[in-house]
Amino acid sequence: MGAAVLSGLVLALTLALPALALDNGLALTPPMGWLAWERFRCNVDCQADPRNCISETLFFEMADRLAEDGWRELGYKYINIDDCWAAKQRDAVGRLVPDPQRFPRGIKALADYVHARGLKLGIYGDLGTFTCGGYPGTTLDLVEQDAQTFAEWGVDMLKLDGCYSSGEEQAEGYPEMARALNATGRPIMYSCSWPAYQGGLPPKVNYTVLAEVCNLWRNYDDIQDSWDSVLSILDWFSENQDVLQPAAGPGHWNDPDMLIIGNFGLSYEQSRSQMALWTVMAAPLLVSVDLRTISPSAKEILQNRLMIKINQDPLGIQGRRIVKEKSLIEVFLRPLSQAASALVFFSRRTDMPFRYTTSLAKLHFPKDAAYEVQDVYSGKIISILKTEDSFSVIINPSGVVMWYVSPMVLPAQPWHVVRQQAPGKGFHPVLL
Numbered sequence: 046m047g048a049a050v051l052s053g054l055v056l057a058l059t060l061a062l063p064a065l066a067l068d069n070g071l072a073l074t075p076p077m078g079w080l081a082w083e084r085f086r087c088n089v090d091c092q093a094d095p096r097n098c099i100s101e102t103l104f105f106e107m108a109d110r111l112a113e114d115g116w117r118e119l120g121y122k123y124i125n126i127d128d129c130w131a132a133k134q135r136d137a138v139g140r141l142v143p144d145p146q147r148f149p150r151g152i153k154a155l156a157d158y159v160h161a162r163g164l165k166l167g168i169y170g171d172l173g174t175f176t177c178g179g180y181p182g183t184t185l186d187l188v189e190q191d192a193q194t195f196a197e198w199g200v201d202m203l204k205l206d207g208c209y210s211s212g213e214e215q216a217e218g219y220p221e222m223a224r225a226l227n228a229t230g231r232p233i234m235y236s237c238s239w240p241a242y243q244g245g246l247p248p249k250v251n252y253t254v255l256a257e258v259c260n261l262w263r264n265y266d267d268i269q270d271s272w273d274s275v276l277s278i279l280d281w282f283s284e285n286q287d288v289l290q291p292a293a294g295p296g297h298w299n300d301p302d303m304l305i306i307g308n309f310g311l312s313y314e315q316s317r318s319q320m321a322l323w324t325v326m327a328a329p330l331l332v333s334v335d336l337r338t339i340s341p342s343a344k345e346i347l348q349n350r351l352m353i354k355i356n357q358d359p360l361g362i363q364g365r366r367i368v369k370e371k372s373l374i375e376v377f378l379r380p381l382s383q384a385a386s387a388l389v390f391f392s393r394r395t396d397m398p399f400r401y402t403t404s405l406a407k408l409h410f411p412k413d414a415a416y417e418v419q420d421v422y423s424g425k426i427i428s429i430l431k432t433e434d435s436f437s438v439i440i441n442p443s444g445v446v447m448w449y450v451s452p453m454v455l456p457a458q459p460w461h462v463v464r465q466q467a468p469g470k471g472f473h474p475v476l477l
């Protein structure tokens with residue numbers, strides 16, 4: 046096909062699409078970076094705890110770590126401020142201002158520092174009278190002004206929380222903020238907590254609208270530093286995957302909340318599990334950990350290249366749980382570009398390593414095909430695995446085995462160069 050014909054086709058298809066409320070071209074793959082909340086919360090006591098309180102020092106130091114310890118090159122680019130950064134009062138003309146003691150140089154200086162290191166800065170706001178932590182919120186009349194302030198500061202991402210607002214205010218305010226961010230002319234990634242405040246499910250949550258308004262959205266409860274919390278989030282996402290899975294795609298993602306790997310609540314196996322499961326769910330990889338003191342083993346999990354390649358797959362299809370065994374083994378599958386797939390074998394057992402035997406045929410792979418398999422954590426390769434071959438994996442208690450499975454021979458038709466769409470989204474041929 047000639048270039049002119051192709052660009053004509055793309056143009057025709059583009060014109061046929063409805064105008065999106067959020068048209069910022071961002072988050073074509075799940076966003077990656079660092080987010081303060083789970084690890085550092087609302088610690089504002091800089092007298093008693095200067096290294097860990099919410100202050101510009103914390104963000105300057107984390108930016109240095111992201112830039113110098115190999116994170117940025119792997120894609121961890123966003124450094125995100127959460128709640129408790131603001132002064133308790135707006136200024137004389139009603140603008141949000143950072144706490145002058147804790148952010149003496151202001152947010153613009155922090156953004157400049159972050160940008161000079163090839164990173165991007167995220168900030169937190171709340172659609173409502175107060176933030177969840179009791180700081181000034183963004184009521185409907187202040188949406189435009191706050192969007193403007195964030196853009197002037199050079200902010201690249203906004204997490205908009207939903208404490209202290211009604212369902213009606215949220216239905217008006219979240220799309221309004223999307224429009225206000227667009228109107229600033231600065232590309233600002235937009236993370237909405239809207240569905241989490243509405244129970245996360247239809248009919249109260251309309252995922253078609255959400256995908257047009259937000260780049261990512263929190264569907265469910267806050268993550269805490271425990272395995273129980275990880276499991277409860279995983280359970281909710283798996284039980285509701287028929288609703289959630291089709292909602293995700295390039296530019297718009299479900300967000301099961303931060304990675305807590307490297308903190309205090311997860312064992313080594315559980316840390317590997319959170320990373321693998323979040324990756325098959327096409328989740329944003331926003332780590333909330335002290336990057337100054339993170340252990341080598343936690344860092345190795347978070348910096349696994351093949352894992353990140355899978356998370357960032359350009360097709361952007363969210364995976365699903367496809368098997369739930371009585372033996373407490375579950376299998377998750379995520380389709381990837383180049384006709385590849387990611388498989389996660391997850392054990393909920395609490396006794397001992399379990400030998401799980403299955404075949405790719407049982408996992409719905411096409412008949413008579415042959416695959417190369419790479420174990421994502423050990424790096425080991427199985428050079429030929431046929432669909433009908435039976436195989437076993439040994440899965441540790443609360444651990445995973447994760448595979449990258451690619452066909453030895455690509456299918457004869459060039460369908461793998463066509464971007465797949467979530468069901469019901471129409472067909473948009475785009476060369477990868």
Ligand code: GLA
Pocket residue numbers: 082127128176177178206238267
């Ligand atoms: C809510 C959000 C959290 C965090 C806190 C801050 O609970 O869900 O992620 O932002 O507010 O107060």
